[in-house]
Amino acid sequence: MRSLLEAVSYLREYDKLANISEIARRYFAMNAFDGVLTIIGVLMGNLVAGVNSAQIVLSTGLTTSIAMGISGLWGAYLTESAERKRDLDEVSRVMLTDLTDTRIGRASRAAIFIVAIVDGFSPFMAALVVLLPFFLAGNFEDLTWAYYTSLGLALFTLFSLGLFLGHISRGRMIVYGIKTVLAGVVSIVISFFLGVSG
Amino acid sequence: MAKIRRLVLDTLKPHEPNIIDLANVLSELTGVSAVNISIYELDRKVENAKITIEGEDISFEQVSHLIEDMGGTIHSIDEVVAGKMIIDDAATLQD
Numbered sequence: 493m494r495s496l497l498e499a500v501s502y503l504r505e506y507d508k509l510a511n512i513s514e515i516a517r518r519y520f521a522m523n524a525f526d527g528v529l530t531i532i533g534v535l536m537g538n539l540v541a542g543v544n545s546a547q548i549v550l551s552t553g554l555t556t557s558i559a560m561g562i563s564g565l566w567g568a569y570l571t572e573s574a575e576r577k578r579d580l581d582e583v584s585r586v587m588l589t590d591l592t593d594t595r596i597g598r599a600s601r602a603a604i605f606i607v608a609i610v611d612g613f614s615p616f617m618a619a620l621v622v623l624l625p626f627f628l629a630g631n632f633e634d635l636t637w638a639y640y641t642s643l644g645l646a647l648f649t650l651f652s653l654g655l656f657l658g659h660i661s662r663g664r665m666i667v668y669g670i671k672t673v674l675a676g677v678v679s680i681v682i683s684f685f686l687g688v689s690g
Numbered sequence: 691m692a693k694i695r696r697l698v699l700d701t702l703k704p705h706e707p708n709i710i711d712l713a714n715v716l717s718e719l720t721g722v723s724a725v726n727i728s729i730y731e732l733d734r735k736v737e738n739a740k741i742t743i744e745g746e747d748i749s750f751e752q753v754s755h756l757i758e759d760m761g762g763t764i765h766s767i768d769e770v771v772a773g774k775m776i777i778d779d780a781a782t783l784q785d
Contacts, residue, residue, distance in 0.1 A: 509706055583704050586735045589763055596704060596761040 506599035510576075515603070516610040521657055523564050525650070525672065527615025530560060531622045532646050532679050539639045540687020546629040546638065553626065557619035565612030572607050576600045618653075622646045643680060650676045693721075694748040695776050698769035699741045703762035709739060712760055719756065721747035740768075744776070 507513050534556050538549045580600050584591045591597050622645050629638035654672030658665030703712070709727040717725045722745040731738040739762070743753060754764055771777060 505707075505711075508711075583735050583761070586733070587702060587704065587761070587763060589758075591704075591761050594759055594761045595707065 503602070505595065506602040509596060509599035510603035512599075512603045512606050515572075516607050517660065519564075519568060519607055519611045520614045521653055521660075523560075523611055524614040524618040525653055525675070527557065527560055527618035528622055528646050528649050528653070529675060529679055530556060530615070531619040532643065532676055533683060535622070535639060535642055535646070536680060536683030536687065540684065544635050546626045546632075546635060549635070549638075550623060550626050553619065553623045557616050557623070560619060561612045561616035564615050565608050568611030569604060569608040572604045576604055618649055621649055647673050647676045692772040693746065694750060694770060694772045695744060695746070696769065696771035697741075697743045697748055697750065697753065697767065699743075699753075699757070700765045700768050701739050701741055701757060701762045702736055702765055703739055703757075703760065704736055707760050712739075712741075712757070712762070715756055715760065716741070716743060716753065719749070719752050721745045721749060738765075
């Protein structure tokens with residue numbers, strides 16, 4: 493219990509030093525948004541192509557989600573570590589000491605780890621939520637309801653992300669919600685017409 | 691060995707952790723009763739801080755280790771008071 497409290501206290505300190513929660517929050521919103529829109533693309537592709545197998549939709553959706561997760565994890569790890577290393581090196585140069593093994597260095601490493609995890613998991617989890625109806629659709633003949641439920645779930649997830657962003661900005665949450673949903677609707681409509689014309 | 695009762699240090703530190711955090715952790719050390727930190731020079735990435743510590747039995751090793759762990763470096767020890775009580779430097783004719 494004591495070590496858990498100590499870990500929380502260290503995390504709080506590192507958060508303050510390395511601004512972890514603000515950056516992680518930004519990555520979370522941005523990548524969950526990416527994840528939902530990508531899965532909308534996968535779903536619409538399957539829908540307009542007339543795929544009527546939950547297994548095919550799930551395998552394309554899940555492989556896309558895993559790729560997004562790995563992309564987020566790797567991308568955030570590489571960019572964050574490069575940025576943080578540069579910042580730490582710059583302060584170390586001015587201080588004329590190596591700051592790697594100080595609280596600043598440890599906070600910097602914790603930030604890289606946490607941000608990479610958030611960046612990897614947010615699109616993956618968002619995509620999983622949207623694909624949820626297809627996990628239950630295995631026993632049904634017609635998948636139309638699963639497609640529409642998934643798309644509805646995608647728009648709902650986008651709306652929730654918008655509310656979250658509105659809450660962060662202390663702006664009008666509903667406006668942010670409508671803006672994010674609009675992106676999903678635009679994506680669905682364009683995919684639909686591409687499918688019809690194709 | 692005589693107990694150190696006051697230390698005045700000239701340090702260089704990054705802006706973060708700020709002096710509130712630094713004062714907090716220094717004041718939690720055993721043997722420390724009070725800490726005063728003031729910034730007397732500010733640069734883009736770093737700042738110079740004068741740290742005054744008073745207490746019953748200050749451990750310089752612990753203090754310097756903590757300052758370094760917080761990313762700072764001690765440039766000089768500007769004043770030390772050790773013994774049974776705190777005394778200030780005596781005024782002389784030259785002053």
